[in-house]
Amino acid sequence: MSAQILTDWDAEKAQGFSKKNIIAKHNLHEREMFSDDGLIELLDRYPREQLGIYTMGKDPTKRQALRAGTAEGLSGADILEAVKHGRIWLNLRKANLALPEYRDLCADMFGDIEAQSPGVKTFKQDMGVLISSPDVQVYYHFDVPLVTLWQVRGVKRVWLYTPKEPFLQDEDIERVVLKETEEEVPFELAFDDSAQIIDLEPGLMATWPQFGPHRIVNHGVMNVSLSCEFQTYMSLVRANAAYANGVYRRNFGMTPSIYGNSGAELHFKAFSARVFKMLKLRKAFEYQIPKTFKIDPGADLGFSEV
Ligand SMILES: [Fe+2]
Known part of the structure; x- marks a missing residue:
């Protein structure tokens, strides 16, 4: 303990x-x-x-x-x-x-x-x-x-x-x-x-x-x-339900909402998200901010330009 x-x-x-x-x-x-x-x-x-x-x-x-x-x-x-x-x-x-x-x-x-x-x-x-x-x-x-x-x-x-x-x-x-x-x-x-x-x-x-x-x-x-x-279990379900809503909106022209969904609706959508992910319907982008400065303890702002 x-x-x-x-x-x-x-x-x-x-x-x-x-x-x-x-x-x-x-x-x-x-x-x-x-x-x-x-x-x-x-x-x-x-x-x-x-x-x-x-x-x-x-x-x-x-x-x-x-x-x-x-x-x-x-x-x-x-x-x-x-x-x-x-x-x-x-x-x-x-x-x-x-x-x-x-x-x-x-x-x-x-x-x-x-x-x-x-x-x-x-x-x-x-x-x-x-x-x-x-x-x-x-x-x-x-x-x-x-x-x-x-x-x-x-x-x-x-x-x-x-x-x-x-x-x-x-x-x-x-x-x-x-x-x-x-x-x-x-x-x-x-x-x-x-x-x-x-x-x-x-x-x-x-x-x-x-x-x-x-x-x-x-x-x-x-x-x-x-x-x-x-x-938590429910936060994973809701994240997946939001994913499914995104696919419904983009691939099927629907206008879903996560607000006001019942537990059963969220679970159904989370299940749909698993299927959509397997079908690879959407592509994720990894955006990286370019690194344009270096830390510099001698500079007023604590960094200098690269
Ligand atoms: Fe935050």
Whole structure:
């Protein structure tokens, strides 16, 4: 039996898990692995070719300002230095597959969620460690799996929007599930009037319903967060139902919707998706952002042009 991580989880949170926005308390921020020395060691050991390195502008409506970069030949200490004063956003995707202590941490976190939430079973757990500069942002998007976001250092403002129209259209979900684009969905600043806004501080975790759009802006301080994606049986069914809807719309000229489907309808669509995938009716595109900068701890923005 591993240690308790969620410290204020209760029946109401367990009941709403994966269905509602939930803010909960945890104690991961007390761990030494997230100190500067721990992060430097993490950056030194994590496979450098897998490290996601990005920078972006300040306008939340101009996602085309997102750029990717490299960190060849730099030490973990160099990279952390650049993140602390620059405009860098690092994503150490699947850290749980790369490093044993993150594998154990990920298992303990999901083990604790399941232990404290009767009936909840999670699959396909994927822990991304996000280390990011003061004031950087993550543009409006949604994720196909479910997400738990755990804050361990710094503070970030998180806007959570309801996964329904006008914030998210069926076509948006289908485009992403069919891998026709990245997680891009149209955003208007007016959406913010209807968002739940949370300042996520160390020791807080946020989670929201599947496909829930969100965007994030760091406060003026370096942030460390754990973005843990996972699936449940029903989230897999819904993702596959959205895939089937995309095929119905594209190949059969229909106008399906995932909203308001019964469990039986979702299951039928998920079954259809398996058939469509076997028939290879749709082709997925892997879009890679070109890497146009390199991390440079001596530069004001923490990077220089290549
Ligand atoms: Fe996300």
